[in-house]
Amino acid sequence: MSAPPAPPVHEPAWQLSRSAIWLWVTEGVIGVLVYGVVVGVGVLLVPASAGGPVPVLRWLLPVLVGVYAVVAIGIRPWVRYRVHRWEVTAETVHTLTGWLTRTWTLVPVARIQTVDVTRGVLQQLYGLASVAVLTASSQGTVRVPHLELAVAERVAEDLARRAEQVRDEAT
Amino acid sequence: MSEPHPAPPPPVPQQLVPGPPPPDSAPAGARRTSPLVVLVHTVTFKQARQVVPAAIPVVAAIGIDGPGVIVAMVLAVTALSLLFAGLTWWRTTYADTPSAVVVTRGLLARSVRTVPNDRIRGVEVEAPALHRLFGLVRVRIDAAAGTVTGGDEEVVVDGVPRSEGDRLRVSVLTHRRTARPVAAGGDPSALPEEPPERELARFDPRWLLYAPLVAGYLAVPLAAVGALSRLLQELPRDLRPDFDGPDLTDVRVLVLTAVAGLLLLVVGSVLGAAVVNWGFRLVRRGGSLVAVRGLLTRRHTELEVDRVRGGTLAEGLGMRLARAARVNALVTGLGAASRRGQLFPLGPRAEAVRLLGVLVDDPGPLRPHPPAARRRAVVRAVVSGLLVAAAGAWLAAGTGSWALLAAGVVLTVLGVPLGLGRYAALGHTAGPRSFSVRSGLLVREQAVLQRRAVVGWQVSQTFFQRRAGLATVVACVGAGTGGYAAVDMAADDVAAFTAAASGPWATAPGSRPAG
Numbered sequence: 001m002s003a004p005p006a007p008p009v010h011e012p013a014w015q016l017s018r019s020a021i022w023l024w025v026t027e028g029v030i031g032v033l034v035y036g037v038v039v040g041v042g043v044l045l046v047p048a049s050a051g052g053p054v055p056v057l058r059w060l061l062p063v064l065v066g067v068y069a070v071v072a073i074g075i076r077p078w079v080r081y082r083v084h085r086w087e088v089t090a091e092t093v094h095t096l097t098g099w100l101t102r103t104w105t106l107v108p109v110a111r112i113q114t115v116d117v118t119r120g121v122l123q124q125l126y127g128l129a130s131v132a133v134l135t136a137s138s139q140g141t142v143r144v145p146h147l148e149l150a151v152a153e154r155v156a157e158d159l160a161r162r163a164e165q166v167r168d169e170a171t
Numbered sequence: 172m173s174e175p176h177p178a179p180p181p182p183v184p185q186q187l188v189p190g191p192p193p194p195d196s197a198p199a200g201a202r203r204t205s206p207l208v209v210l211v212h213t214v215t216f217k218q219a220r221q222v223v224p225a226a227i228p229v230v231a232a233i234g235i236d237g238p239g240v241i242v243a244m245v246l247a248v249t250a251l252s253l254l255f256a257g258l259t260w261w262r263t264t265y266a267d268t269p270s271a272v273v274v275t276r277g278l279l280a281r282s283v284r285t286v287p288n289d290r291i292r293g294v295e296v297e298a299p300a301l302h303r304l305f306g307l308v309r310v311r312i313d314a315a316a317g318t319v320t321g322g323d324e325e326v327v328v329d330g331v332p333r334s335e336g337d338r339l340r341v342s343v344l345t346h347r348r349t350a351r352p353v354a355a356g357g358d359p360s361a362l363p364e365e366p367p368e369r370e371l372a373r374f375d376p377r378w379l380l381y382a383p384l385v386a387g388y389l390a391v392p393l394a395a396v397g398a399l400s401r402l403l404q405e406l407p408r409d410l411r412p413d414f415d416g417p418d419l420t421d422v423r424v425l426v427l428t429a430v431a432g433l434l435l436l437v438v439g440s441v442l443g444a445a446v447v448n449w450g451f452r453l454v455r456r457g458g459s460l461v462a463v464r465g466l467l468t469r470r471h472t473e474l475e476v477d478r479v480r481g482g483t484l485a486e487g488l489g490m491r492l493a494r495a496a497r498v499n500a501l502v503t504g505l506g507a508a509s510r511r512g513q514l515f516p517l518g519p520r521a522e523a524v525r526l527l528g529v530l531v532d533d534p535g536p537l538r539p540h541p542p543a544a545r546r547r548a549v550v551r552a553v554v555s556g557l558l559v560a561a562a563g564a565w566l567a568a569g570t571g572s573w574a575l576l577a578a579g580v581v582l583t584v585l586g587v588p589l590g591l592g593r594y595a596a597l598g599h600t601a602g603p604r605s606f607s608v609r610s611g612l613l614v615r616e617q618a619v620l621q622r623r624a625v626v627g628w629q630v631s632q633t634f635f636q637r638r639a640g641l642a643t644v645v646a647c648v649g650a651g652t653g654g655y656a657a658v659d660m661a662a663d664d665v666a667a668f669t670a671a672a673s674g675p676w677a678t679a680p681g682s683r684p685a686g
Contacts, residue, residue, distance in 0.1 A: 091676040092676050092677075098631070100633065100634045101631055101632065101633045101634065102631065102632050102637070103629060103630065103631040103632075104628075104629070104630040104631070105627065105628070105629045105630075106627060106628045106629075106630075106669075106676075106677060107626065107627035107628075107647075108626075108627070108674075108676050108677075111626040111627065135626040135627055135647065135649065136503065136504070136626050136649025137626045137627060137647035137648050137649045137653045137654060138653035138654075139627075139629060139645060139647045139653040139654030140626045140627030140629070140647025140648075140649075140653070140654070142627070
């Protein structure tokens with residue numbers, strides 16, 4: 001993954017690990033289970049004879065959960081995987097993230113202050129890790145989610161070393 | 172005052188002592204604050220305040236009856252306060268060595284706070300009213316070094332004579348400025364005296380007339396009225412002033428009340444602005460910008476020009492009508508930035524723009540955003556009204572009640588000028604050494620930033636922005652709020668703008684054709 005630095009590119013070139021898809025699917029399944037249990041308990045406990053919007057909600061909520069299941073498990077992980085890109089060049093780190101709203105973040109290596117590698121519980125199951133590149137600005141943080149652990153560690157080490165060499169005194 | 176301790180040693184102008192700096196252990200020149208501060212703290216219960224929560228149940232248990240008990244309690248509290256203030260004064264010392272500022276304090280648990288000079292970001296000298304009575308000042312040293320507890324980044328030396336406060340400020344700032352040259356082999360004995368001043372702005376009392384147009388100052392009299400009415404409620408019944416309620420049916424009374432209320436608002440806001448901003452003066456002294464302001468509490472803020480990355484020009488709705496504006500400096504690593512960064516609290520727009528030009532080069536006139544941005548702003552402002560109207564139409568068809576439909580229509584119509592106003596605020600431009608973005612409906616804020624301020628870019632497109640060929644570009648900055656956005660600019664212009672505003676490295680994002 002640490003390819004020779006390409007000339008300044010117009011779109012980040014590298015994709016995340018394919019395991020990221022399965023991690024997002026797992027997250028989707030967990031979310032659907034939580035909503036499903038909540039709605040199921042609600043449908044079981046609230047009698048259909050209750051007034052107000054209850055009769056409508058009794059069929060609307062399960063349908064919504066079903067739609068959410070299709071989107072969160074069947075669609076979103078794959079769209080995300082296609083959208084998410086990242087790249088480290090000689091001068092910059094940049095990422096493209098998002099699903100419906102897309103966000104490019106671009107930070108020059110000279111302005112990097114710290115590089116963090118984090119691993120959540122699910123990420124550990126799939127052997128993944130996230131890299132966060134922090135700058136002096138609270139909004140100028142580049143997050144590369146779900147890389148293979150070895151890649152993430154290599155990238156973090158490489159960035160930290162290069163930032164040390166070219167760091168601007170100014171922030 | 173009663174403590175048998177020697178007066179503080181006479182101030183030694185440490186920054187003029189030639190020769191190598193002493194080793195930075197053992198702060199040799201440890202000083203005490205002025206003993207007079209004990210009186211100030213006794214009066215304000217500064218330390219004794221901490222015991223109040225514990226004291227309340229005790230008092231409640233004893234019960235208050237008769238004036239004798241009250242007098243005794245007042246005496247006891249004052250004595251306690253004097254004791255605490257005296258002990259605190261006795262146990263607090265500070266020292267400004269050539270390498271660090273050291274503050275030692277604590278009654279039982281001693282704490283020694285050492286702030287290296289190169290971590291000091293600014294020094295503020297303030298003189299609250301009571302301090303001024305005794306000729307004292309409070310020195311706040313803003314340090315970039317986080318504390319163990321993470322909260323307070325300030326070192327406060329409370330209650331030194333004015334001359335000592337000035338000496339401390341000059342000394343700390345001189346040490347800090349020379350920290351790097353000295354390390355590089357400079358001559359520490361060749362330190363300059365305070366360099367000459369150049370005045371950048373001076374407050375004109377006529378500018379106070381703008382105060383009623385600023386929401387922040389209008390809140391001052393409202394808060395005062397609120398506090399007063401609460402106080403009246405708390406008073407015992409026999410102490411409450413007894414007067415008949417006004418006759419609300421009389422039109423003259425209503426009109427009079429309204430006029431009096433308005434007058435109170437206007438006068439109160441002017442007074443509030445005067446208390447905060449009286450005698451405001453901004454000077455450039457060597458490498459620092461120094462702002463002085465305040466009627467009761469004189470505040471003296473010093474910012475390092477090297478750390479200034481730009482500024483913001485803010486105009487509220489009312490201020491725009493009167494062509495007034497405020498200026499804040501954007502300074503890297505500045506704690507309490509909205510208070511300390513204030514360079515021009517209130518005044519004519521032309522003056523504000525001139526001052527902003529001193530901070531950062533003018534990047535030129537703003538470029539408006541494309542018509543698609545206007546459509547998007549109007550649609551966003553109208554859509555909630557349309558939803559209400561649709562619900563109202565459904566309701567009207569079902570029950571014949573027209574109220575909701577009417578409300579929806581009114582909301583929709585009001586949304587149009589709202590959206591247009593939001594669009595009118597949008598703009599961006601990039602000049603040779605700086606760039607600027609502007610947005611905001613009620614408070615229109617224009618940020619002008621130096622090229623070197625940018626630590627990153629964030630370009631985002633929602634689903635609808637992609638279809639409209641728009642994008643929101645945030646310049647990430649290590650100052651102020653951390654990011655300043657050009658909302659809804661043409662997606663095709665993003666790459667050119669980011670490159671022009673920072674450097675060729677920034678051509679990457681968003682240059683992909685939208686959609």
